Amino acid sequence: MDHSGISPPDKDGIITGLALAPQFLGDVQANLATLSSFCERADAAGVDILVFPEMHLTGYPTRKEDLERSVLGLEEAISMMAPLASRWNLVLVAGFAEKSENRFFVTQLALGPDGILAIYRKIHLGPPERSLYTAGDQTASFRFMGMHFAIALCYDAHFPELFSHLASQGADVFLIPHASPRGTPQDKKSSWLRHLPARAFDTGSYVLVVNPLGSDGAGKSFPGLALGLGPDGRIFGELGTENPDLLVLNLHAERVKALRSHPMTAFHRARRPELYGKWMQV
Secondary structure (H helix, E strand, O other): OOEEOOOOOOOOOEEEEEEEOOOOOOOHHHHHHHHHHHHHHHHHOOOOEEEOOOOOOOOOOOOHHHHHOOOEOHHHHHHHHHHHHHHHOOEEEEEEEEEEOOEEEEEEEEEEOOEEEEEEEOOOOOHHHOOOOOOOOOOOEEEEOOEEEEEOOHHHHHOHHHHHHHHHOOOOEEEEEOOOOOOOHHHHHHHHOOOHHHHHHOOOOEEEEEOOOEEOOOOOEEOOEEEEEOOOOOEEEEEEOOOOEEEEEEEOHHHHHHHHHOOOOOOHHHOOHHHHHHHOOO
């Protein structure tokens, strides 16, 4: 059974928390305080992996003047997150606007009590991001408690080739933090349900998605919504709210194995990659 709030589900899988959290543009200390408070909440819920929306630590800058006052270096972000991962014995998945030399990236970091698990720089930049950020060119994933987690971000979710590749590399769970403004939680849910069930069902993988909550203090407002889609493409956990909250989901490797081994749903095993490469050369 899946729960929201802080009541822990039975400990028979990987307990993953999606932090429906506010984030403020350029206010790293406030965002870090929110991250810390959610770690405490996640600990009470028995959470193993805690996932925050895209660019949680810095907010989501889409103008040059906002970006210049919001960025973090990778080492700086690690130094903020590492003590919390260690203290609460959590895997934290949180993002920020990263400055590396003279380039900027939309970056998501997965970090556990023993150090870095994955660093992902967004591969597919959305239209508001392309004039400011450099696109990444490497996927990122990590293994934890017998399952394989892959990270993607927001606009990435519209590119099935990425998810097919990640599934081919063994991914069981797609973590897809968003920073998607405008509309209501219901509007956002309707938009997500156009494409996210296909990312789950076609690959037999879990898809976990979370958006920020409320105003960022600089003109953007985000409809707070978190969804968990099972490897069958169906919603198995949902939380839309006006107040900070935590969606707690229990993930089971057996569900992934069952869908991927059934003759009617083992789509990924029936692929013809020897043909697709030729088709893509256009």
